Amino acid sequence: MRTFLIGFMGSGKSTVGRLLAARLNFRFVDLDAFIEEGEGTTIPEIFDEHGEDHFRLTEQKYLHSLGKESDLVIAAGGGTPCFFDNMKWINEHGVSVYLKTSAEELYNRLRSEKEHRPLLSGRSDEEMLKLIQDLLEYRDPFYRKASFTVKTKGSTPETVARTIFSLIRPQ
Numbered sequence: 165m166r167t168f169l170i171g172f173m174g175s176g177k178s179t180v181g182r183l184l185a186a187r188l189n190f191r192f193v194d195l196d197a198f199i200e201e202g203e204g205t206t207i208p209e210i211f212d213e214h215g216e217d218h219f220r221l222t223e224q225k226y227l228h229s230l231g232k233e234s235d236l237v238i239a240a241g242g243g244t245p246c247f248f249d250n251m252k253w254i255n256e257h258g259v260s261v262y263l264k265t266s267a268e269e270l271y272n273r274l275r276s277e278k279e280h281r282p283l284l285s286g287r288s289d290e291e292m293l294k295l296i297q298d299l300l301e302y303r304d305p306f307y308r309k310a311s312f313t314v315k316t317k318g319s320t321p322e323t324v325a326r327t328i329f330s331l332i333r334p335q
């Protein structure tokens with residue numbers, strides 16, 4: 165079984181994914197970290213040196229390589245479900261869970277860490293909020309194709325992981 169956690173940057177995919185994987189006794193894969201490990205460089209460097217189009221192709225290649233392994237919890241990148249037919253692929257290769265978080269909450273969480281995110285770095289707070297709102301509106305229809313949606317507002321990562329566990333665990 166594979167479980168894909170999807171949602172915007174800052175929605176908690178990696179933190180929740182780690183907790184969920186521990187509960188299921190599955191391996192946890194953070195797609196961004198998996199790409200960085202395989203490519204021997206960082207995501208911001210890939211964006212800087214080769215551009216976003218190249219990053220999206222690389223991201224798809226690493227996503228597809230996970231189709232060969234099972235018993236995984238995978239935290240996708242925020243943009244992964246929104247390029248090519250990745251969302252279709254994800255749903256054909258496992259169960260997907262959308263961690264749904266409002267633009268305002270994402271803005272508050274991401275403000276202090278925007279320099280690590282190529283899509284946000286170098287923007288003023290005002291520009292960043294607008295970008296999050298616009299991008300979330302564009303991406304939400306992709307995210308909503310997930311098998312399950314879990315709202316994160318007011319919940320700890322432990323609670324979110326427990327909720328997902330009860331939704332997906334084999335009966």
Ligand code: S3P
Binds near residue numbers: 240283
């Ligand atoms: C991106 C999200 C990032 C990373 C890259 C692009 C996006 O992943 O893949 O910076 O397009 O939203 P996280 O959601 O894990 O931060």
